Amino acid sequence: MDEIDRKIINHLQGGSPVCESPYQVVATELGLTEAVLIERLKGLLEAGILSRFGPMYHAEQMGGELTLAAVKAPQDRFKQVAEMINALPEVAHNYARNHELNMWFVIATNKSERLSEVIQSIEEKTALPVYNMPKIKEYFVDLKLEA
């Protein structure tokens, strides 16, 4: 990754225009040619430095439900619990964290009633209580990370 890659990543975390030739517009803003920008983006995507170049959807506006939940997974079956939880398609992220509540995951469902079913299913499969912490208020979000 060089300075040009960094410049592209930092710029495009802020979004791109919806127009006929979005790459051309962005390339001009960055002082690059369209061909170079496209080549660089392909490389960054292939290397996995970028996971996607696409839309960020507003989950709630899509009619779905999103929550953050956690369990206290016993060490002796930590991996098994992770596999059980990750097997559910509604589980979007799952992170191990250093706390007694040691497994934190995001559940995204298409309908609000489905959320409680997913939580119940996790509780049944893992025999662990799920701590459900849905967002009450969003004060601030800015996920831009400087490359």
Place this chain on the structure above:
Amino acid sequence: MIDFIDRQLIEVLQDGLANVSRPYALIGQQLNLSEDEVIVRLSQLKQIGLIKRLGVIVNHRKLGYRANAMVVFDVPDTLVKKIAGHVSQFSFVNICYLRPSRGEQWPYNLYCMIHGKNREKVLQQLEHLTASCGLSSVKHEVLFSRKCFKQRGAIYKADSESGKVLSNG
């Protein structure tokens, strides 16, 4: 509100924009729409906020952001708004949410995410934050992520019958 064509667009677009000169023309070809119509519809979806933005999503670990801290505070309800406003001013805070506390087991209600390159730096930033916001004596904990088991966005499917955009696998 959005119609079936919008929902098809949402589904087609979710995996990302093609790396070609005219990506929206390509989407139009897939859905039998003109490039213009794709652009107009997507612009509307952006305007109503259903598409927050069209840009890159980075793999933060690959960019060197390996210290991912979820900092949780037990803040009195009456002070939440003020404190959240203050906390959100710090450039290293990526997210600030209010969530329900869960009794003595989990008394925390204010969540902040700090993505940093190493733990020492993040802990320094946190110390600065708590001192500046008068939070040093407020009960809080730092949960660093140890391992990422799974990371992907929600999956959306256009479903003509329910009229909804489905987000399941």
